[in-house]
Amino acid sequence: MAKKFDFKIGKTMGNGAIGRAGVIRTPHGEIQTPAFIAVGTKATVKALAPEQVASLGAQAVLANTYHLYLEPGPEIVKVAGGFAKFMRWRGPTFTDSGGFQVFSLGAAFGKGVSKVARNENDEDDADGRSAKNVHAAPAKIDEDGVTFTSHIDGSTHRFTPERSIQVQRDLGADIIFAFDECTSPHDPYPKQQEALERTNRWAKRSLTEHERGGSGQALFGVVQGGKYRELRESSAKTIGDMDFDGFGIGGSFTKDDIGTAVRWVNAILPADRPRHLLGIGEPLDIFLGVENGVDTFDCVSPTRLGRNGALYTARGRINVWNARYVSVFEPIDKKCDCYTCENFTLAYLSHLFRAQEMLAATLASIHNLRFLVRLAEDIRKSILEDAYERFREDTLSSYYGRSYEQLRA
Amino acid sequence: MAKKFDFKIGKTMGNGAIGRAGVIRTPHGEIQTPAFIAVGTKATVKALAPEQVASLGAQAVLANTYHLYLEPGPEIVKVAGGFAKFMRWRGPTFTDSGGFQVFSLGAAFGKGVSKVARNENDEDDADGRSAKNVHAAPAKIDEDGVTFTSHIDGSTHRFTPERSIQVQRDLGADIIFAFDECTSPHDPYPKQQEALERTNRWAKRSLTEHERGGSGQALFGVVQGGKYRELRESSAKTIGDMDFDGFGIGGSFTKDDIGTAVRWVNAILPADRPRHLLGIGEPLDIFLGVENGVDTFDCVSPTRLGRNGALYTARGRINVWNARYVSVFEPIDKKCDCYTCENFTLAYLSHLFRAQEMLAATLASIHNLRFLVRLAEDIRKSILEDAYERFREDTLSSYYGRSYEQLRA
Numbered sequence: 001m002a003k004k005f006d007f008k009i010g011k012t013m014g015n016g017a018i019g020r021a022g023v024i025r026t027p028h029g030e031i032q033t034p035a036f037i038a039v040g041t042k043a044t045v046k047a048l049a050p051e052q053v054a055s056l057g058a059q060a061v062l063a064n065t066y067h068l069y070l071e072p073g074p075e076i077v078k079v080a081g082g083f084a085k086f087m088r089w090r091g092p093t094f095t096d097s098g099g100f101q102v103f104s105l106g107a108a109f110g111k112g113v114s115k116v117a118r119n120e121n122d123e124d125d126a127d128g129r130s131a132k133n134v135h136a137a138p139a140k141i142d143e144d145g146v147t148f149t150s151h152i153d154g155s156t157h158r159f160t161p162e163r164s165i166q167v168q169r170d171l172g173a174d175i176i177f178a179f180d181e182c183t184s185p186h187d188p189y190p191k192q193q194e195a196l197e198r199t200n201r202w203a204k205r206s207l208t209e210h211e212r213g214g215s216g217q218a219l220f221g222v223v224q225g226g227k228y229r230e231l232r233e234s235s236a237k238t239i240g241d242m243d244f245d246g247f248g249i250g251g252s253f254t255k256d257d258i259g260t261a262v263r264w265v266n267a268i269l270p271a272d273r274p275r276h277l278l279g280i281g282e283p284l285d286i287f288l289g290v291e292n293g294v295d296t297f298d299c300v301s302p303t304r305l306g307r308n309g310a311l312y313t314a315r316g317r318i319n320v321w322n323a324r325y326v327s328v329f330e331p332i333d334k335k336c337d338c339y340t341c342e343n344f345t346l347a348y349l350s351h352l353f354r355a356q357e358m359l360a361a362t363l364a365s366i367h368n369l370r371f372l373v374r375l376a377e378d379i380r381k382s383i384l385e386d387a388y389e390r391f392r393e394d395t396l397s398s399y400y401g402r403s404y405e406q407l408r409a
Numbered sequence: 410m411a412k413k414f415d416f417k418i419g420k421t422m423g424n425g426a427i428g429r430a431g432v433i434r435t436p437h438g439e440i441q442t443p444a445f446i447a448v449g450t451k452a453t454v455k456a457l458a459p460e461q462v463a464s465l466g467a468q469a470v471l472a473n474t475y476h477l478y479l480e481p482g483p484e485i486v487k488v489a490g491g492f493a494k495f496m497r498w499r500g501p502t503f504t505d506s507g508g509f510q511v512f513s514l515g516a517a518f519g520k521g522v523s524k525v526a527r528n529e530n531d532e533d534d535a536d537g538r539s540a541k542n543v544h545a546a547p548a549k550i551d552e553d554g555v556t557f558t559s560h561i562d563g564s565t566h567r568f569t570p571e572r573s574i575q576v577q578r579d580l581g582a583d584i585i586f587a588f589d590e591c592t593s594p595h596d597p598y599p600k601q602q603e604a605l606e607r608t609n610r611w612a613k614r615s616l617t618e619h620e621r622g623g624s625g626q627a628l629f630g631v632v633q634g635g636k637y638r639e640l641r642e643s644s645a646k647t648i649g650d651m652d653f654d655g656f657g658i659g660g661s662f663t664k665d666d667i668g669t670a671v672r673w674v675n676a677i678l679p680a681d682r683p684r685h686l687l688g689i690g691e692p693l694d695i696f697l698g699v700e701n702g703v704d705t706f707d708c709v710s711p712t713r714l715g716r717n718g719a720l721y722t723a724r725g726r727i728n729v730w731n732a733r734y735v736s737v738f739e740p741i742d743k744k745c746d747c748y749t750c751e752n753f754t755l756a757y758l759s760h761l762f763r764a765q766e767m768l769a770a771t772l773a774s775i776h777n778l779r780f781l782v783r784l785a786e787d788i789r790k791s792i793l794e795d796a797y798e799r800f801r802e803d804t805l806s807s808y809y810g811r812s813y814e815q816l817r818a
Binding site for chain 1: 451452453455456457458459461476480481485488489495496497735736738748752753754756757759760761763764766767768770771772
C-alpha cells in the first residue's frame, strides 16, 4: 500500500542553489511546491468562503492550534471530523504547534515575539492583533511545558509537547508540527541556546506522542536557533536526525538573517523531506526562502494587509485609501488573474473600504492571497524551466524598484 | 421593437383575492413574481459577492439612492456605468427614491421613520443603524424639496423630485421610484394629508423629469397615506392615473395595517402594472402583501438579522448565540437548499460568530436571503398551482406556531 504522505523532488536548482520544485502528497491531495499556504487561523480563511480560497489557487490551508484550542475547543473540532471538514476545505491541511501564539499572545517577552518586522504593519501577530500587552500575565516555561493565559478571557491553560500533539490530532490536519519554544530575535545567545535545547527535547517527546497516537498525520519537526549560525546548525542536525516527515523552520528572524539562517538550516536538513518556513510572506522573503531550500510558506500578511487596504501589485504595494483610486476605473493590477481584478475596479474597492463594507475585505484578501499563491506558482515554473534567476530579477525589480543584489546589500 | 420593460400576469388568485403570479421584463432580465428583491444598500449586498447573491436565487438587487448619493456619489457610479456594473450584478436592478432615508436618517420626526415595527430589532433603518438621533438637524421640507444633512459627515444636501430622478438616472437601475415624502405611522391625519398631497405633486414632477431625461428606465410612482383609508385610496387614485410603469407602496405601516392599507391601495391601482412594497420582509407580511396584490418586496431584515445571528427556519427564527448550538452538527434547517445549509453546521456558525469571523455574516446572510427568496418562489408556485391557501397555512403555522386566522386576529 502506498504511503499516505510523501515528497518527490521534481527538479533542484543548479549552480550551488539548493532550491527545488517538488510535490507533497497528502491524504487530501497534492501540493505542488514551492507553494504559499493560506492561513485559516480559526478554521476560516478570514472573510473568504472555502470555494473562494480554492478558486484563487490555494492548495492547502494552515490553521492555528492555539486559536482553535481556545475556541471552539478541540473537542468540538474533533466531533466535526477535524477542522478541514468543519470549515469545508477539501484540500491538504496544516496546523502549527501552538508554540508561536502561546509565546507571542502569551506575552512571554517584553517585546513580544514577532516574525520578520520590515515595517510597523508587520508587527502584528498571526491573528492581526498587536502582540504587545495583549494581557498581563506572561507565559511560564518549565521543562515539561508552558502555562499561559488565554488572550480571550484570561483563563489559564497548559501546553506540553504531548498536549500539543493531542490537540493537533483532534484538529485533524494532514501535516502537524512538533511543539517548540519560540524565542524573540532580540534574545541573547544563552537564552536562545537554552530554548533550543528544550525545543530539541520537546521534539522527541512530540515524536513519541505522535507515534503513540497513530493518527496517520505527517509530523514536521521545528528547527529554531534565532540568528546564531551555531545554534541553527546544531538544531538542524538534531531535528534532522529524528524521524520526522518534514521540517518547519521556526520562530523569528530579523530582516537581515532570513536568507542566511534558512540556508544554514537547509544545508543540513535531509533534502528528501519537505521544509516549511513558518509565518513568512513578503515577496523577497519567498524568493530567499525558496532559493535556500524552502518548499512551503504560510503567512497572514496577504489577508491582514488586504483587510487594511494594502494591496500587492507587480509594481509594489499600493494603499486603496489613497484618494486617487476613488476614480480609477481599472483593476488593482491589469495583469492579475484573480477574481477581484477580473471583475472589480479600484474605484469600487475604494468605495467599499470607505463605506466599511465587508466585501472590501473579501475582495482585497482574494487579490493579495492570489498574488502570493501565484508568485510561488511562478517561482516553481521558473525552476522547472531553468529560468529562476531571470524571473527573480524581473519580479523583484518591478516590485521593489531595486535589483536582487541591491535588496540583499 | 419590443418594449424594454413590461409586466405580464400569469395567473390571478380566485375567490376575491387579488394576488397574482407574473413576470416583470427588464433590459437586464426577467423577474418572476412574487419575488423578494435583495437589498444592496451601497452597491453591495452586505457581506456577499454578487455570484453568491445570484446563486441563492435572488433575481434582482435594490440599492439605496440616499446612500450611493453620499458615497461614492452619483458621478462615480455614472462613470462606472451604473451601480449594477459597478458591483458586477448582471440581473435587474432597482433604486429607491432616497425619500425614506432622507426622512429617517435625516431625523425628520421625533420618533424617526421606520417600517413595520414588530419588535425592537426591526426598528433599525435600512442601513442597520438606529434611525433615532443619528444626527441633530432634522430634514427640512418645503414645497420644492427637502434639505437634509448627511449622517456621515453632517454636510448639508438637498433633494428635489428632479434631483432624485437625476441621481437615479446616474445610478442607472432598471426600475426607479418617484421622490416621495415619507411620514411616520404616528403622524396625525392632517400631517399625513399634507405629505400625501405634496407627494402627489412630487410624483408629477418626477414623471416630467423622467420623461425629459429619456433614460429608458422604468419609473414607479409611490403611494402614501399612512393608515388612513381615505388618504391611501386618494393617493392610489391620483398616482394610479399617472403614466407610471409600476407602483411602490410606500412609507410606513403599523403592524396591524399592512394587510388593510395594501389592499385599499391595490384595489384601485391599475392591475396591469407591477407593485412593489417598499422595505417589508417578515414572512407574514410577504403573505399579506402578495394576497393583497403586491408583486415584489425588498427588505434589509434577512441580511441585518443574519449579521446579528438571527436565522430563519421553517419553525421560526432561531438565535445562533444560543449555547445549545455550539455542538449541533446539523445545518440551520435540514430542509433548506442554501449554500450555508448544504455545507456548514450550526456548530461551525456558532464558532464563527463567537470568533467574530466575517464569514459568519456571509453564511448567515446567504441563508436568510435564500429563505425569503424561496418563500416568494414557493408562494408563486402555490398561486400557479391553485394551492396558495394551503401553502400559507402550512408555512405560517410552522413558522409562527399559529394559524393565519390567529395571526390576523
